[in-house]
Amino acid sequence: MGYMCNQQTQLLSKIATDNGHGENSPYFDGWKAYDSDPYHRIENPTGVIQMGLAENQLSFDIIEEWLLKNPKASICTVEGMSEFRDIAIYQDYHGLTEFRNAVAKFMGKVRGDRVVYDPNRIIMSGGATGAHELVTFCLADPDDAFLVPTPYYPGFDRDLRWRTGVQLLPVDCESSNDFKITRKALEAAYEKAQEEKIRVKGLLITNPSNPLGTVLDLETLKSIVTFVNEKNIHLISDEIYAGTVFGSPGFISVSEIIEEMECNRDLIHIVYSLSKDMGFPGFRVGIVYSYNDDVVNVGRKMSSFGLVSTQTQHLIASMLSDDEFVENFISKNSEKLSTRYKRFSSGLYKAGIRCLESNAGLFFWMDLRRLLKEPTADAEMALWRLIINKVKLNVSPGLSFHCSEPGWFRVCFANMDDETMEVALERIRSFVRKEVSAKRQRWQDNLKVRLSFGRLDDPHMRSPHSPMPQSPLVRART
């Protein structure tokens, strides 16, 4: 097997055999613990609770209710069947007109109708994953770089770099000012690239932020737009969580900013998806919205590599053209997120755990610095292993988000039901109680805890795209 494996490996490209897929990050290691021992309220009440998955499972009831009332949205129902043929043969990379119109309208509604989006600037892609890669291929050559404020979504390491050969350079953000993106940090990152003779082609921001759960304030946004204009580099704004804002301050999109200030619009691009706002990661609805005509033109041609299934385009078009449904969904979804957030954050507060104050996203940015033996990456890893192994919660260590300071963890709250949330809270409460009273003893134990997570050649490695091995769809063989 070893010999064959080596042989097989030698035949393949460097891309195929390096670690560019990024699945050796601890972000993905945590899945294994969950996979082998998943929590189930009845069948496995002591199993690991999945809190590393930024999914929105709170609003399916609203959608299912709409589906029952609108059978025409599916081309497989008697009511919707008349469209089957036209939909099945349509492979035009422009996408169905009604799909683009509906998505453009939805994006506007998510921004409180403060912006109007042009359906002709919408490009489809294979989820936000495909969208990011597509934009990168359009804007940068191999060895070019994008600046990315830390902490950032670990998937970017793969999405933007793996097959494109592009580099990601961190813009360090610090807890001392709540991880705000400062002009100083942007300049420092840019200068460093210049010194290393790396050509910077753009800046990638995620707003609302993953993993912080915060929105960018007006001043920061303006500063960012000024910065990219001065350096004549692109700005890619990943607004995938735009519809998950549940409290103030409100969300300000880059689309709004460019209406209010001088800006070369050819530099501005948005990545979006329905995976988070609506909870549809399975449907692979990724969107690139660019203000640059050339990018729209080329990007559209490139989208052939990851078009959205017309069956899904048709469903989404029907759903998002229903104004009443959309308004109801956006407001109810926000309410549910708010309720969940408040319950969880008050539970954490009572347990003595601080989180970064946030108003968006599907997660908390938890501050566990005081539980570290020392402010180091090793100490963070040790604490993380403890949380997975002893507390049985799969949370994501800040290290995997390239956070510059150890001790922060991302904890997801929207991918479970209320009961599971209570169990998770109780485990956290209990853990903190014991930790505070027996800290030294526990650190000695930590050193003995060895978890062997498979690395490069482990066939069971997971990524965000294999998050639910417990899904009934995976168990079903027929």
Added chain:
Amino acid sequence: MLSSKAMLDGHGEESPYFQGWKEYEKNAYDDIKNPTGIIQMGLAENQLSLDLLKTWIENNQDATRLTNNGESVFRDLALFQDYHGLPAFKNVLAEFMAEIRGNKVSFDPRKLVLMAGATAASETLMFCIAEHGDAFLLPTPYYPGYDRDLKWRTGVELVPIHCLSSNGFKVTKFALEEAYQQAKKLSLNVKGVLITNPSNPLGTTMSHVELDELITFTVAKKIHLISDEIFSGTVFENPSFISIIEAVIDRKLEKTDLWSRVHIVYSLSKDFGIPGFRVGMIYSNNERLVSTATKMSSYGLISSQTQYLQSKLLSGKEFREKYLEENRNRVKERREMMVVGLGEAGISCLKGNAGLFCWVDLRNLLSSNTFTAEMELWKKILHEAGLNISPGASCHCSEPGWFRICFANMSQETLKVSMERMKAFISKQYCCM
């Protein structure tokens, strides 16, 4: 401002293959609204058997209505983004692929990697196998889309294996060797050969002899062999279709290192006529490649909604068999209509047994034996006869005068109209010559 890839023409849309489409879009034929418009004969789509799919869905509402035995599966589907794909879907796909090949070979669902269309599958194979600047050899004529799919973002070069009309465009040992040497002259590192079998645009299946030569060649050079078998379900008569996997087994090479260098690309777009649903896949015996390609499929997974529908549609063996048989019959019938229609105009086609098109010989109509003359003829057919057909040059054919004409993407009536137009055009040409 943008990347080099964005600023050059790697998308290949300046080729007549795509230009013709654009002309069609500006003035599309409609039997009632625009009877003098351009008839699209440059699109290899299968619109012949969609009614069979529709009927099945109508009769199996429970299966497809996002319910499973009355319970809603919507939520599970909406959340399902596992790049390993829906197991139920892969299982039936493996069975279906075996049935297309007369069950002479079997497929392991674990070796299947699903992705959004054959376009994504082909590109992914390049990323997995070749470095920027490496080369793949392709028999000509070949599908124009490969220039984009295989080269654009990967930086891979394509070197033609010249196939000639003198032997029915068959791949020969000589042509393979010549292409390999040409690549060497250009200082290109050859990583493999990619064949399309059944062939687009020829509409023929590869012979045992050809497959043997290919295998011998790839064994000797220690390179990969990719077989795009996207039209495998359209083979309607002998010679029967021989999949590359079958050919390798026949040579008793499945326990050698060649086995891990053979890969298949497949899709449901042609056999089922559902290109909009983006259902493509790679099949490979190379574990490492399967693992990497699976991760890469993240850039273009198949919508879970579509995987679910297809898993239900393909779940019945009886339906699959019935569909395959009926589809083949309809393809055969439709092709015959075109061959007869062209024959009445004095035009001959390469004898074919598969695909959704004819490879048509219009060499006699060229003003000179040049590609310039071919381009002139193409434009005339487009503007005077109102037919968008694909010139051989866009398929990298080595000889001018051959055209691909599709017959399965329109109604019978439209095909009749197109044949009338062709006859009228041809007689006018002969009159004026």
